[in-house]
Amino acid sequence: MRVADSFLAVPAPPTSPVRHRLRFHGTGAAYFRIWAVNLALTILSLGIYSAWAKVRRERYFLNNTELDGSPFDYHADPMNILKGRLLASSVIVVLFIVSELHLLANLLASLGFLALLPWMICRSLRFRAHNTSWRGLRFGFSGTSGRAALAWLAWPLAGILSLGLLAPMMIAAQWRYKLDHLHFGRTRFSIQAATRPIYRILLAASLLAVALGVAGGAAIFALLPPPTPPPTTGDAAGDRLIAASTFGLLWLVLVARMLAPYLRVRLENLRAHMSRLGPHRFESDQRVRAYYAILAVNWLLTLLTLGLYRPFAVTRLWRYRIEHFTVLADGDIGNFVAAQASAAPVVGAEAADLLDIDLGF
Amino acid sequence: MRIDARLLDGRSSRPRPVTLSIDGDRLEIHHRDGTTAVERLSPDALDWQEPLGARHRSALLAGGRRCEFDNGPALERFVRACGHRDSPLNRWQRATLPALAAVALVLASLAAAYRWGLPAVAEGLATWIPGHSLQALDRQLLESLDASGTLGPSRLAPDAVDDATRLGRQLLAAHPESSLHIRSAPGLGANAFALPGGSIVLTDALLELATDAREVAAVVGHELGHVRARHGLRQMLQTSMVAVAIGLWSGDFDSLLTVAGTVLVGASYSRRFEFEADAFAAETLHGASLSPRLLADMLRRLSEAGGGDGPRYLSSHPPTPERIRRLEAGAQRSRGRLAPGTAVRAKASGGAAKSCDNHRWPVLRDRPPRTGSQRRVRSHGPRVA
Numbered sequence: 001m002r003v004a005d006s007f008l009a010v011p012a013p014p015t016s017p018v019r020h021r022l023r024f025h026g027t028g029a030a031y032f033r034i035w036a037v038n039l040a041l042t043i044l045s046l047g048i049y050s051a052w053a054k055v056r057r058e059r060y061f062l063n064n065t066e067l068d069g070s071p072f073d074y075h076a077d078p079m080n081i082l083k084g085r086l087l088a089s090s091v092i093v094v095l096f097i098v099s100e101l102h103l104l105a106n107l108l109a110s111l112g113f114l115a116l117l118p119w120m121i122c123r124s125l126r127f128r129a130h131n132t133s134w135r136g137l138r139f140g141f142s143g144t145s146g147r148a149a150l151a152w153l154a155w156p157l158a159g160i161l162s163l164g165l166l167a168p169m170m171i172a173a174q175w176r177y178k179l180d181h182l183h184f185g186r187t188r189f190s191i192q193a194a195t196r197p198i199y200r201i202l203l204a205a206s207l208l209a210v211a212l213g214v215a216g217g218a219a220i221f222a223l224l225p226p227p228t229p230p231p232t233t234g235d236a237a238g239d240r241l242i243a244a245s246t247f248g249l250l251w252l253v254l255v256a257r258m259l260a261p262y263l264r265v266r267l268e269n270l271r272a273h274m275s276r277l278g279p280h281r282f283e284s285d286q287r288v289r290a291y292y293a294i295l296a297v298n299w300l301l302t303l304l305t306l307g308l309y310r311p312f313a314v315t316r317l318w319r320y321r322i323e324h325f326t327v328l329a330d331g332d333i334g335n336f337v338a339a340q341a342s343a344a345p346v347v348g349a350e351a352a353d354l355l356d357i358d359l360g361f
Numbered sequence: 362m363r364i365d366a367r368l369l370d371g372r373s374s375r376p377r378p379v380t381l382s383i384d385g386d387r388l389e390i391h392h393r394d395g396t397t398a399v400e401r402l403s404p405d406a407l408d409w410q411e412p413l414g415a416r417h418r419s420a421l422l423a424g425g426r427r428c429e430f431d432n433g434p435a436l437e438r439f440v441r442a443c444g445h446r447d448s449p450l451n452r453w454q455r456a457t458l459p460a461l462a463a464v465a466l467v468l469a470s471l472a473a474a475y476r477w478g479l480p481a482v483a484e485g486l487a488t489w490i491p492g493h494s495l496q497a498l499d500r501q502l503l504e505s506l507d508a509s510g511t512l513g514p515s516r517l518a519p520d521a522v523d524d525a526t527r528l529g530r531q532l533l534a535a536h537p538e539s540s541l542h543i544r545s546a547p548g549l550g551a552n553a554f555a556l557p558g559g560s561i562v563l564t565d566a567l568l569e570l571a572t573d574a575r576e577v578a579a580v581v582g583h584e585l586g587h588v589r590a591r592h593g594l595r596q597m598l599q600t601s602m603v604a605v606a607i608g609l610w611s612g613d614f615d616s617l618l619t620v621a622g623t624v625l626v627g628a629s630y631s632r633r634f635e636f637e638a639d640a641f642a643a644e645t646l647h648g649a650s651l652s653p654r655l656l657a658d659m660l661r662r663l664s665e666a667g668g669g670d671g672p673r674y675l676s677s678h679p680p681t682p683e684r685i686r687r688l689e690a691g692a693q694r695s696r697g698r699l700a701p702g703t704a705v706r707a708k709a710s711g712g713a714a715k716s717c718d719n720h721r722w723p724v725l726r727d728r729p730p731r732t733g734s735q736r737r738v739r740s741h742g743p744r745v746a
Contacts, residue, residue, distance in 0.1 A: 025415040033460035034413075037453055043470045056413070056454075063414035070367070070376065070429060071417040073410075135376060136369030149537050185374065308464065334375035349598035 017281065017328040024322040026064035028312030034060055035311040046219035051082035065322055067134060068333060075138075079308040091116070118148035129182055137338055143181035151177040171267065185336040187278040196276065201266045205259050212258065216251040254308055265291045272325065279330035286324045294320055364430065364439045368392075371425030381428070383442045404443040411451055454477045475603075483598040487591040492538055492558065495594070499558030503542065512544040517565050526563070528574040529581035532645060533561075539588055541581065543568065550664055555584040570662055579646055579656035584709055584728040586641025643691045657688040
């Protein structure tokens with residue numbers, strides 16, 4: 001057996017790590033079929049099947065993701081996911097109704113949601129880690145809600161109050177929360193989250209944003225009518241002013257959207273570079289340009305097919321991200337041992353799934 | 362029959378090379394590294410996992426152990442020899458025809474939900490929201506529109522405004538929740554719109570464009586139609602539900618797609634509501650002994666004053682000629698036109714009004730100018746919104 005033999009071989013000297021690039025064997029066509037059946041059954045069952053659909057989807061992606069000859073696996077129990085979804089949706093409905101009642105109730109509901117957020121983030125990370133395995137060993141997560149509140153409430157607030165100057169500290173705090181509490185079997189992940197490189201990336205993004213903003217602003221300004229002589233019909237001038245400000249606003253939204261993938265790629269690469277699993281290291285070599293090319297094609301085809309291309313799009317993007325991720329093993333990666341088992345409560349993960357909080361694993 | 366596998370004991374990540382053999386109902390695990398003696402089990406001991414991976418398939422064993430196999434014809438024969446059959450659902454997921462059938466089903470359900478489910482749900486929801494909170498919303502909206510400079514105080518002489526809106530105000534007398542507001546709005550041209558709580562806003566330019574008070578009353582009647590049927594609220598609810606649905610459908614495909622989708626999808630609802638409001642206006646005018654032709658005339662004038670309809674699929678309003686045609690056809694049928702200036706019997710009657718009578722809090726918003734970030738791209742030609 002190919003894989004087993006690789007472990008019987010003499011380990012490489014510690015100075016030159018063994019590179020294990022992740023592989024993805026899924027295809028858009030295969031995922032399309034799973035996706036279609038999932039969707040149809042979810043509709044026929046009035047949403048009940050969505051919990052089973054989620055497990056099938058997660059398992060499809062993880063079973064086709066391979067590290068050193070072995071696939072990952074996903075173990076969540078659909079029944080637990082269903083219970084979590086029901087609870088989470090009822091909480092959201094209650095908060096929504098309460099927030100409609102009165103201004104004060106609205107405020108309380110918002111505060112209630114803010115208070116729940118760290119708990120949901122913590123539960124979600126725990127659920128996902130606990131239900132993911134490789135070679136029969138589970139991942140695990142031991143972060144607490146309090147620390148999540150620090151990283152997702154206190155630091156964002158600091159970021160806003162400092163007009164973005166402290167944003168890199170916020171990103172570093174969130175990375176630390178996610179990775180310093182993550183473990184595989186008994187082996188802990190860790191991250192050396194230095195803020196200087198994060199500053200550099202955010203600075204580059206800001207400069208790009210300014211450049212794009214100025215270019216767009218100049219183009220829009222050209223549309224504005226000259227101030228003198230005043231146009232004879234006030235309506236026409238007003239129309240053009242409104243059109244210009246509308247386009248300006250749209251342009252801002254577009255610039256933010258255009259820069260998001262850039263930030264994502266560069267930050268993901270950086271985070272992989274700073275992370276450790278015991279003695280092992282990681283490398284992510286995604287390219288901004290290639291990533292944009294994939295997004296553009298995905299976006300266009302999804303639009304043209306009214307969404308039917310989506311399973312292919314998701315597969316393409318996942319493949320790109322997975323296949324540009326490498327584990328730099330310090331010798332043998334066969335020595336991980338299991339941690340004490342404990343079941344992870346499911347509610348937070350499903351609430352986070354429903355609210356589409358991207359937790360970035 | 363024999364097959365190689367990697368055995369994982371659940372305690373360590375080190376795989377052990379094993380060979381499994383099946384002979385009738387005797388399953389044996391041979392440890393190729395010689396650490397453990399041959400295990401003899403029943404074929405049921407292997408809990409085969411769903412074959413979702415293209416390369417690998419796993420089977421669970423008691424005690425948290427698992428075997429990983431490489432996919433291929435040999436594995437398929439071995440799985441069959443163990444007496445395991447994949448579930449029908451699993452076979453569907455791998456076949457093309459069921460997938461296509463599933464897609465057809467999904468598309469049909471989406472179309473049905475959009476055509477029948479969405480309007481019904483929005484209409485049901487709209488009756489639940491109390492009128493006083495919508496009127497509070499109206500006040501806030503008007504304040505913010507005034508503050509942003511989109512709307513300003515009317516620049517017409519108060520007497521002229523009184524004259525021009527006299528008939529319109531009489532129409533509103535039977536609808537105490539509604540109120541009339543005249544504003545200057547250089548950016549909006551000749552325009553009229555209603556807010557969710559029943560406030561109807563007419564621009565100075567619209568009053569200037571109308572030849573007399575009857576035409577203004579026609580426009581007020583149209584806006585009242587939106588208010589009575591709670592079109593504004595329903596449109597708002599439908600648009601947000603569509604936005605959520607498109608967001609879920611297109612998943613990670615960003616807000617841009619969602620916005621584009623809801624603009625396109627929302628437009629056609631707006632068209633249906635315009636026709637309904639026109640029909641209501643026609644009935645109201647008829648009830649007040651005025652001709653529906655007045656609204657048609659006003660529409661024609663608005664259309665001539667500028668604007669134009671733009672591409673059909675993007676226009677949130679039905680093409681003006683179609684609306685004029687319908688109004689004039691209605692006027693032909695009614696033949697109830699009296700001399701200009703006759704007393705207004707402000708009483709909505711007939712079909713269009715009937716559908717709204719059960720709403721305790723008549724409301725409407727048509728197309729109020731959006732404030733701040735909510736503002737969307739649309740043409741701002743003169744129009745009765």
